[in-house]
Amino acid sequence: MPRSFEEKLALYAKLAVRLGVNVQPGQELIISADINDAPFARLATAEAYKVGAKNVTVFYSDEVNILTRYREGSREAIEYTAGWFIDGMARAMEENACRLVVHGGNPALLKQVDPELVRIASKAQAIATQKLAAFIGNFTINWNIVASVSPEWARMVFPGESDEVAMAKLWDAIFQCSHVDTEDPLKSWQDHCDELAKRKDWLNNLNFYSLHFKGPGTDLEIGLAENNRFIGGWGQARNGVRCAPNIPTEEVFGMPHRLRVNGVVSSTKPLSLRGQIVDKIQVEFKDGVAVKAKAEQGESTLIGLLDTDESARRLGEVALVPNSAAVSRTGLLFFNTLYDENAACHIAFGRCIGENMTGYENLSPEQRLAAGANESAVHVDWMIGSGEIDIDGVHKDGSRVPLMRSGEWASA
Numbered sequence: 001m002p003r004s005f006e007e008k009l010a011l012y013a014k015l016a017v018r019l020g021v022n023v024q025p026g027q028e029l030i031i032s033a034d035i036n037d038a039p040f041a042r043l044a045t046a047e048a049y050k051v052g053a054k055n056v057t058v059f060y061s062d063e064v065n066i067l068t069r070y071r072e073g074s075r076e077a078i079e080y081t082a083g084w085f086i087d088g089m090a091r092a093m094e095e096n097a098c099r100l101v102v103h104g105g106n107p108a109l110l111k112q113v114d115p116e117l118v119r120i121a122s123k124a125q126a127i128a129t130q131k132l133a134a135f136i137g138n139f140t141i142n143w144n145i146v147a148s149v150s151p152e153w154a155r156m157v158f159p160g161e162s163d164e165v166a167m168a169k170l171w172d173a174i175f176q177c178s179h180v181d182t183e184d185p186l187k188s189w190q191d192h193c194d195e196l197a198k199r200k201d202w203l204n205n206l207n208f209y210s211l212h213f214k215g216p217g218t219d220l221e222i223g224l225a226e227n228n229r230f231i232g233g234w235g236q237a238r239n240g241v242r243c244a245p246n247i248p249t250e251e252v253f254g255m256p257h258r259l260r261v262n263g264v265v266s267s268t269k270p271l272s273l274r275g276q277i278v279d280k281i282q283v284e285f286k287d288g289v290a291v292k293a294k295a296e297q298g299e300s301t302l303i304g305l306l307d308t309d310e311s312a313r314r315l316g317e318v319a320l321v322p323n324s325a326a327v328s329r330t331g332l333l334f335f336n337t338l339y340d341e342n343a344a345c346h347i348a349f350g351r352c353i354g355e356n357m358t359g360y361e362n363l364s365p366e367q368r369l370a371a372g373a374n375e376s377a378v379h380v381d382w383m384i385g386s387g388e389i390d391i392d393g394v395h396k397d398g399s400r401v402p403l404m405r406s407g408e409w410a411s412a
């Protein structure tokens with residue numbers, strides 16, 4: 001018998017809590033969600049208590065109030081970040097609380113807001129929450145991000161459909177990409193992550209010096225940081241818990257060297273950034289820095305991001321995703337990075353993921369920089385892969401191994 005929507009949602013919550021976050025008995029869980037995502041957050045809460053969580057706290061955001069702050073708030077209010085809240089979250093994670101972030105909402109929420117105000121608020125937020133982001137980026141604790149459907153989001157993905165139809169279609173796509181529509185979703189997800197882990201081991205054994213991307217509007221050499229370690233599927237948190245940080249996930253990703261990125265690159269999908277759509281991005285890199293950046297749409301939002309701090313113009317991630325991956329196969333543009341980044345190879349401006357460098361945790365900030373790790377208040381992925389991209393792995397002596405041809409892995 002086909003499963004009902006409620007049954008699928010419950011399985012999705014089970015997957016997020018048990019294999020995504022992998023909440024441990026006695027562990028505290030903090031969930032962030034929009035008030036519209038309450039049905040999912042409640043199922044996740046129940047699942048977490050079933051596995052023995054000590055406590056579950058859900059922090060709900062409200063998009064109406066987010067807009068109200070921009071419309072009615074003073075300049076001071078827009079620049080303000082609640083330090084007490086950030087400190088509290090940091091303390092919880094220092095005490096080993098794990099995190100589940102439910103990501104959905106309206107991708108174009110801030111479209112009506114003055115981009116300058118969004119830039120100011122986003123920058124203040126990014127800087128104030130840098131410490132929190134590090135708990136996630138460095139895998140201090142186990143965590144997971146999943147998506148939940150809002151009517152605004154569904155309408156953007158399926159324009160012209162009624163809210164009801166659009167939401168049902170978007171949920172179907174999400175369940176499909178998350179293996180919830182398989183007979184045994186948890187087993188299927190486990191196998192999928194094991195596959196990605198195999199691919200990552202293969203890449204790590206080849207020990208490349210750089211990756212070379214070639215395609216329409218793209219000819220980019222991305223040097224890899226010293227002791228680069230590709231990651232895929234599973235994430236091993238420092239508290240000893242293995243999690244699957246993203247649902248869905250199709251990527252195997254590594255750390256670019258902050259000084260060794262050269263060439264030109266074009267985006268292949270629009271980027272949803274700070275409530276705006278940034279499309280048809282073209283960037284030129286020289287010695288790691290994006291020296292030229294333009295976009296046909298949303299250019300000021302892009303430049304605002306790049307001007308966040310000194311290192312926002314350098315790269316913190318390079319990810320390989322085959323064009324035939326489940327998210328890509330839906331043929332949809334999700335306007336949501338969690339999904340769109342899993343449909344295509346991508347790079348990220350800004351902060352590196354510490355876990356991508358062996359021994360990162362034992363290095364001083366100076367040593368990290370010297371090894372090529374980029375530190376920034378931001379980390380924004382954007383898509384550069386397609387069915388037309390070729391990628392070579394390049395060794396230090398210049399010898400090459402074809403990694404991808406026409407967007408697919410060159411070897412099984």
Ligand code: ZN
Pocket residue numbers: 251253317319341346381
């Ligand atoms: Zn990524």
